[in-house]
Amino acid sequence: MTAPGPAGGATNPPDVPCVEAGSFEDFVTNLIEMSHISKAFGGSKALHSVSLDLKAGSVHALMGENGAGKSTLMKILAGVHQPDSGEIFMNGEKLDLKSPRAALDAGISTVFQEHLLLPNLSIAENMFLGREPIGRFGAIDYPAMNSQTAKALAELGLTLDPSQLVSNLTIAERQFVEIAHCIQADASVLILDEPTAALNAADVDVLNRNIRRLRDKGKAIVYISHRMEEIFELCDTVTVLKDGALVGTRMVSEITTDELIAMMVGRELQDLFPDRTDDKGDEILRVENLRITETSQPLSLTLHKGEIVALAGLEGQGQQRFLRSLIGRYHPFAGTISINGKALQMPLPASSGVRHLQQLKVGFVPEDRKEEGLFLALPIAHNIAIGLHSRRSELAPARPYRNVIARMMEVMNIKAAGLSTPVGSLSGGNQQKVLLGRYLAADLDLLLVEEPTRGVDIGAKSEIYHLLRDFTRKGGAVLVLSRETIELIGLCDRIYVVHHDTIVAEMPAAQATEHKILDAALTGGSARQH
Amino acid sequence: MYRSLFNILSGRNTRQGLWGLPLLVALLISLWLTVQTREFATTENLFNLVAQAMPLIIAALGQLVVVLIGGLDLSVGSVISFTTAVLALGQPAILLIPAVFLLAAMIGLINGLAITRFNVHPIIATLSTQYIVLGITRILRPVSGGAVPGIVIDAVSGSLLGIPYPVFWGAVVILAAWKLLYGSRYGLHLFAIGGGIASGAESAARNFGVSDRRNIILAYVVCSCFAAVAGVFLAGRIVSGDPNVGLLFELDTVTAVALGGTQLSGGIGSLHGTVIGSLVMALLANGMNLANISPFVQTAIKGGILLAVVGLQSRKKMGL
Amino acid sequence: MAAVLANPIARRLLRIPPSYLVFLVLLATLWIARPNMLNLNIMGIFIRQIVPLGILVLGQLVVMRVKSIDLSGGGIILLINYFISSGSFPGASLPFFVALALATGLAIGLFNGFMIGNRRVSAVIVTLAVSIILVGLVQFLSSGNPPGDVPKLFNDLYNTKFLSVPTPVLFWILLTALVWLLLSRTVFGRYVASVGENAEAAHFSGVPVQRTVILAHTLAGLIASIAALVQTGSIAVGSVRVGLDLPILAVAATILGGVVFGRGDGGVWGPFFGALCFALLFVVMTVLGIDEPGKLIAQGVIILGAAIFYGVRVRTT
Amino acid sequence: ATSLAHAEDVKLMDGVTPRPDDTRMTAAGAFKKDPPWVIGMSDFGVNANTWTVQVAHEAENAAAKDKRISKFILLDAGFDQKKQVADIEDLIAQHVDAIIVQPVTSTSANASIAKAVAAGIPVILHTGRIDSDAYTTEIQGGAEHFGKVMGDWLVKTVGDNGKIWVLRGLAGHPEDTNRYNGLLESLKGTHVQIIAEEHGDWQYDKAKKLCETLYLNNPQVDGIWSSGADMTRACVDVFKQFGTPIPPISGEGNNGYFGQWITDGFKSISPEYSPAQGAAGVRAAVALLEGQQLYKRYVYNPDGWDKDKAAKYYRDDLTANVWWPSELPEDKLKEYYGKK
Numbered sequence A: 001m002t003a004p005g006p007a008g009g010a011t012n013p014p015d016v017p018c019v020e021a022g023s024f025e026d027f028v029t030n031l032i033e034m035s036h037i038s039k040a041f042g043g044s045k046a047l048h049s050v051s052l053d054l055k056a057g058s059v060h061a062l063m064g065e066n067g068a069g070k071s072t073l074m075k076i077l078a079g080v081h082q083p084d085s086g087e088i089f090m091n092g093e094k095l096d097l098k099s100p101r102a103a104l105d106a107g108i109s110t111v112f113q114e115h116l117l118l119p120n121l122s123i124a125e126n127m128f129l130g131r132e133p134i135g136r137f138g139a140i141d142y143p144a145m146n147s148q149t150a151k152a153l154a155e156l157g158l159t160l161d162p163s164q165l166v167s168n169l170t171i172a173e174r175q176f177v178e179i180a181h182c183i184q185a186d187a188s189v190l191i192l193d194e195p196t197a198a199l200n201a202a203d204v205d206v207l208n209r210n211i212r213r214l215r216d217k218g219k220a221i222v223y224i225s226h227r228m229e230e231i232f233e234l235c236d237t238v239t240v241l242k243d244g245a246l247v248g249t250r251m252v253s254e255i256t257t258d259e260l261i262a263m264m265v266g267r268e269l270q271d272l273f274p275d276r277t278d279d280k281g282d283e284i285l286r287v288e289n290l291r292i293t294e295t296s297q298p299l300s301l302t303l304h305k306g307e308i309v310a311l312a313g314l315e316g317q318g319q320q321r322f323l324r325s326l327i328g329r330y331h332p333f334a335g336t337i338s339i340n341g342k343a344l345q346m347p348l349p350a351s352s353g354v355r356h357l358q359q360l361k362v363g364f365v366p367e368d369r370k371e372e373g374l375f376l377a378l379p380i381a382h383n384i385a386i387g388l389h390s391r392r393s394e395l396a397p398a399r400p401y402r403n404v405i406a407r408m409m410e411v412m413n414i415k416a417a418g419l420s421t422p423v424g425s426l427s428g429g430n431q432q433k434v435l436l437g438r439y440l441a442a443d444l445d446l447l448l449v450e451e452p453t454r455g456v457d458i459g460a461k462s463e464i465y466h467l468l469r470d471f472t473r474k475g476g477a478v479l480v481l482s483r484e485t486i487e488l489i490g491l492c493d494r495i496y497v498v499h500h501d502t503i504v505a506e507m508p509a510a511q512a513t514e515h516k517i518l519d520a521a522l523t524g525g526s527a528r529q530h
Numbered sequence B: 001m002y003r004s005l006f007n008i009l010s011g012r013n014t015r016q017g018l019w020g021l022p023l024l025v026a027l028l029i030s031l032w033l034t035v036q037t038r039e040f041a042t043t044e045n046l047f048n049l050v051a052q053a054m055p056l057i058i059a060a061l062g063q064l065v066v067v068l069i070g071g072l073d074l075s076v077g078s079v080i081s082f083t084t085a086v087l088a089l090g091q092p093a094i095l096l097i098p099a100v101f102l103l104a105a106m107i108g109l110i111n112g113l114a115i116t117r118f119n120v121h122p123i124i125a126t127l128s129t130q131y132i133v134l135g136i137t138r139i140l141r142p143v144s145g146g147a148v149p150g151i152v153i154d155a156v157s158g159s160l161l162g163i164p165y166p167v168f169w170g171a172v173v174i175l176a177a178w179k180l181l182y183g184s185r186y187g188l189h190l191f192a193i194g195g196g197i198a199s200g201a202e203s204a205a206r207n208f209g210v211s212d213r214r215n216i217i218l219a220y221v222v223c224s225c226f227a228a229v230a231g232v233f234l235a236g237r238i239v240s241g242d243p244n245v246g247l248l249f250e251l252d253t254v255t256a257v258a259l260g261g262t263q264l265s266g267g268i269g270s271l272h273g274t275v276i277g278s279l280v281m282a283l284l285a286n287g288m289n290l291a292n293i294s295p296f297v298q299t300a301i302k303g304g305i306l307l308a309v310v311g312l313q314s315r316k317k318m319g320l
Numbered sequence C: 001m002a003a004v005l006a007n008p009i010a011r012r013l014l015r016i017p018p019s020y021l022v023f024l025v026l027l028a029t030l031w032i033a034r035p036n037m038l039n040l041n042i043m044g045i046f047i048r049q050i051v052p053l054g055i056l057v058l059g060q061l062v063v064m065r066v067k068s069i070d071l072s073g074g075g076i077i078l079l080i081n082y083f084i085s086s087g088s089f090p091g092a093s094l095p096f097f098v099a100l101a102l103a104t105g106l107a108i109g110l111f112n113g114f115m116i117g118n119r120r121v122s123a124v125i126v127t128l129a130v131s132i133i134l135v136g137l138v139q140f141l142s143s144g145n146p147p148g149d150v151p152k153l154f155n156d157l158y159n160t161k162f163l164s165v166p167t168p169v170l171f172w173i174l175l176t177a178l179v180w181l182l183l184s185r186t187v188f189g190r191y192v193a194s195v196g197e198n199a200e201a202a203h204f205s206g207v208p209v210q211r212t213v214i215l216a217h218t219l220a221g222l223i224a225s226i227a228a229l230v231q232t233g234s235i236a237v238g239s240v241r242v243g244l245d246l247p248i249l250a251v252a253a254t255i256l257g258g259v260v261f262g263r264g265d266g267g268v269w270g271p272f273f274g275a276l277c278f279a280l281l282f283v284v285m286t287v288l289g290i291d292e293p294g295k296l297i298a299q300g301v302i303i304l305g306a307a308i309f310y311g312v313r314v315r316t317t
Numbered sequence D: 001a002t003s004l005a006h007a008e009d010v011k012l013m014d015g016v017t018p019r020p021d022d023t024r025m026t027a028a029g030a031f032k033k034d035p036p037w038v039i040g041m042s043d044f045g046v047n048a049n050t051w052t053v054q055v056a057h058e059a060e061n062a063a064a065k066d067k068r069i070s071k072f073i074l075l076d077a078g079f080d081q082k083k084q085v086a087d088i089e090d091l092i093a094q095h096v097d098a099i100i101v102q103p104v105t106s107t108s109a110n111a112s113i114a115k116a117v118a119a120g121i122p123v124i125l126h127t128g129r130i131d132s133d134a135y136t137t138e139i140q141g142g143a144e145h146f147g148k149v150m151g152d153w154l155v156k157t158v159g160d161n162g163k164i165w166v167l168r169g170l171a172g173h174p175e176d177t178n179r180y181n182g183l184l185e186s187l188k189g190t191h192v193q194i195i196a197e198e199h200g201d202w203q204y205d206k207a208k209k210l211c212e213t214l215y216l217n218n219p220q221v222d223g224i225w226s227s228g229a230d231m232t233r234a235c236v237d238v239f240k241q242f243g244t245p246i247p248p249i250s251g252e253g254n255n256g257y258f259g260q261w262i263t264d265g266f267k268s269i270s271p272e273y274s275p276a277q278g279a280a281g282v283r284a285a286v287a288l289l290e291g292q293q294l295y296k297r298y299v300y301n302p303d304g305w306d307k308d309k310a311a312k313y314y315r316d317d318l319t320a321n322v323w324w325p326s327e328l329p330e331d332k333l334k335e336y337y338g339k340k
């Protein structure tokens, strides 16, 4: 075993309970043992006899394709689901996790994959929900709660007002609050289910630093992410699941990226990113001197048929606001937008901007697939076909679009029992594919995509990249926004870097590096090329 | 800490709902009545107003508790009538008053269990109990009458140091509701559960280790008990048991709650908003009487003012 | 047992809305107590009694599918009934009254829709306030001009039969089928389903969310005015009172039929049977001579029982 | 004796007489006041049906005729007990000179009536009794009497062994219970059998459903006791719809009903319950304010009307919703009820 043991290997930190007498394991104890866990939802098996051991002072990665069962396994450990069979031990003692409360009491704290903060509560209230400090007369001790929250946020480098409502926060801020909540619980087991899906590189660094700190304090941490580089940077051990079954557990130091992918996907992945092409067609989108806000600098860009162009930059620099200005969600202060050479009537009304662009064969794919994208309780068929229906008038007969839907399911390799499966019961990656499928099926020329692969496994990511490239090969164009710089470099033809509500740099993706982009994003106007 | 007056008035960026506007309307009506009529701004009338508004305030505060968790209780009216009927059974108060609350709590328990354990929609569950309780009330007391314990009558009609008892009822009930909603963990949990339900994630609060089922059941119990308090108050005021006295209370309480800016989808709302909403309704009734508005147009005016207030309470999301 | 439950057809059967169940139970009760009453003629007349409610349910279910509610139906029925019975339009013909009624319903529905869809105010309170205003309007108008008789033609039409089935019943079935077609076979139906499930997602998929909500309410207003015409046909006299419980009953019948706010599992026929349940409930109680309190208690117990039974099944599958 | 004669002089309404077994009187001049007077009326529910609307009109009309009444305040409780309590409180707060109360129930307004009397304001009750003596004077057309007039007639018509249906009004409403008690009184000692008893809420549509259902369940019925005119009309329409003879059925003094009775010629009786009691209440208030002495209790127990008497009152040129006998002058009748 060449891997460096958990920090301070032999000297267990004080809050790690000692090995139970009679245990004959090696000296690094298993804090948690999940043994032969099985779980089925309705007819479909999500987990078959999966075992997982977690050690104190170690970061354990859980990998696998979308729908492999990672979240389900962790929800069982978090007390959300009860296993159909199998047992869970903590320090050798059997745990019966009937509810999330029970898991919390046992010292297991979780960042769930879906955002679960309560929008109508303040940050502090969310942080302490279920274990609020009590002051005089049984009332909640708000001053204590707020000050402790401020401290916890400060550890993550955040300066948010603890009494602010969560509904006023951005997605990334919410993600951090969830993480802070998880850490704050002072548990011995921390489960982080895709904590970085909504974070950019700089934020991921902050998070990694904190995770290492917690690991050094002797916590057992489960880390789920579809971003390979994070796994290799942060984790000690990795367990791979496939189709609900255990593929294997390895030391991260003993495995290469390709091996890991092969374990997950069951084959060698040919190439993650599709080849770029050079055939640029006619100009499809032209934005000139657009000022997103009253005080921001004007911004101009162009997009041609056959191109995939990215907007890169740090979190909250106005990329998203810009993209949503194009569909009328925000009203830009000045400037013109033309599509296929025709100027848009500005400002687009917020309530019908999407429809207006749809008539011009432009689609917008929102980032938050649960809130803004999908109809979770409705069938896959409805979710895909709605993009076609919405171009027609109310009284038109609703065509079944069976062929279109079936083709999409096939092209996109959507894993589901059938067309009428509710989207909500699919795994995250498959949900994302359904969402994209809606817009690919809708016969559009230009796609404005926010985060095309959020929470999507590496195999599906590759599929999505190829699908987008196929779309442009057929004459479409894509304007994409992503927090994953590597994705942008690999996928796109050109990259605009956004800083302070305006474009500060433009570069061909072939020449872009993470460093160059970050440089532009940080230094703003001074690095402007061209 | 500073928040603009607009934000406070509009209730934006808080979870208190849009209560500023109804407050403004209440003040405007009061001002108009003070100028227009001699009688409005007299202590006698203001004390009348308190007593008139009290049953609605009490019952509406109970309704608020279930509305905050995205529920609805259509049985409050029946519980009120039922309470007056039981109180008029002619037994000693020491027996009747605990009995009334025990029975009300049981009704709330049935509502809560049906909703949480058996997945019955709140409208269906509480409409059913509305029927059942009304039926039982009609058996107990087919028409109004019976003898209400003297202590109940005295408790609403007397006064202390020139301040009539209803004012104290108001103070105690509002204090209790305040303690429940803002001075305890339970109150926060109600908002949490409601916030989850309103945003479509029913189990959100549960993942924080907050027991949603138990809290929801308790909310219905609390609502019924508040209705019982309103029933006791009314029994004292009408000095009898009456099978119809609670009629339409279910709609009036919901109206008062919503008028006070509370969102019926749950998680957003406030105690003071509900009190203001109830006061607006009482002010309308009292004011139109004092201003001698013909009974043939009173209903239309009441509806018009409701519509005007609510029409200005435009929210972020569509819905109930 | 688990295998049976896993079977998709069995699971589908178990998801049948409670209204069908209540209907069957009541039918069986009637069959045991009064077998002679289970013939087409008699049942036709019973069902005819509920037609106004049944029609109102159709509008209610459309707005509930878009997560809204309409409590103004009672007011609309009262106002239209007043228009027709008060003689305010001397010498007016049937087509005039029909046109007047539809226009009234349409306008009120449109107003509701605008307030809810565009102004985004609370649907419960807006429609309740509109109802109160309409009731108030009728009270005001009837203080100077009380309602009188309904033109005879209305009642004559109401009493016609087609192939020994009362025309109002056929009309109701036809209307239900139309709404079913609208919701299941048109783009509007897809819009309604989308908006009800997730308005934000509907917006980003290009569904005209506001327009859908406004249209749904306009349709509900229109349907309420049709219910008003049938209700007016069923009675010979004008009225200054209306059961404010009619809209609540419509909501209850809709939910009993498996349609809840934003979800439409019961389709159109679930609520249809929901309304039928109320018809049969009334008949069974009356036939069995149950007294008023007993009726209330039985009504509550039956509805709650069915809903609990349904809830338990859904939970275990 | 002089004061007695004096009290006899006060004519409140046709058919209204002092209650024979109760000789209590108000003190002469006890409430005497110089005009102008402000009179308040707490109506149990103006908009319940067309009869209650007419009561309000009759009262307003009587008040308008008397120039000494400077203001007549009509408050509508809408059948809401607590609203009536509030209404009476509001009238006291406005220091009106007399209050007329149509109580919603027999108990709910008692405390506030006592409060008004304690404040020196005379309280006149009509169309509804209360369980207390706290009022000043009352005019009561007995609901029991109303039910008994119909009951006696029905017993006579269907014979000792008749089978009857009973259509009651709004459950829990005192008027419903009292009329029904009147019927029970008539049935005492007979073998008339109630084979169906249902609440039709005094409404046409609900009664129609009931009669249809009862008829289809068992069409064999000898007579029908109906607690209100709209229900009677509905029931008659049901029998006409099924094309079967209309059984004897009790009615009420409503123009629409009279029209139906005259055209269809079935056996019926119409107990009298005039909306002009609204006017009688106003006259009683005026008498008290003039300083006249009144009896504590007046009764209004007229005989039932047969078809001939109904035919005398029936007006083909007026709509269905005027109730007889009325004190409204011809121009008001035309204005409110004229067929257009």
Ligand SMILES: Nc1ncnc2c1ncn2[C@@H]1O[C@H](COP(=O)(O)OP(=O)(O)OP(=O)(O)O)[C@@H](O)[C@H]1O
Binding pocket: A041, A042, A045, A046, A064, A065, A066, A067, A068, A069, A070, A071, A072, A073, A113, A425, A426, A427, A428, A429, A430, A455, A457
């Ligand atoms: N509550 C549920 N009801 C029905 N099916 C479910 C439920 N939860 C999970 N599943 C199914 O179980 C399988 C495993 O899902 P799970 O969410 O655990 O995958 P995952 O590995 O977390 O995927 P991802 O990488 O997309 O997050 C999927 O097929 C999913 O559709």
Ligand SMILES: Nc1ncnc2c1ncn2[C@@H]1O[C@H](COP(=O)(O)OP(=O)(O)OP(=O)(O)O)[C@@H](O)[C@H]1O
Binding pocket: A067, A071, A072, A075, A113, A114, A424, A425, A426, A427, A428, A429, A431, A455
């Ligand atoms: N009771 C349920 N019935 C149907 N679907 C459910 C149920 N509970 C959860 N789901 C959905 O099943 C999906 C997959 O299961 P799970 O809850 O493990 O999340 P996940 O797959 O990790 O989430 P993500 O969609 O972000 O990948 C989730 O998207 C969730 O919304």
Ligand SMILES: [Mg+2]
Binding pocket: A070, A071, A072, A113, A193, A428
């Ligand atoms: Mg997952």
Ligand SMILES: [Mg+2]
Binding pocket: A066, A067, A071, A426, A427, A428, A429
């Ligand atoms: Mg998943």
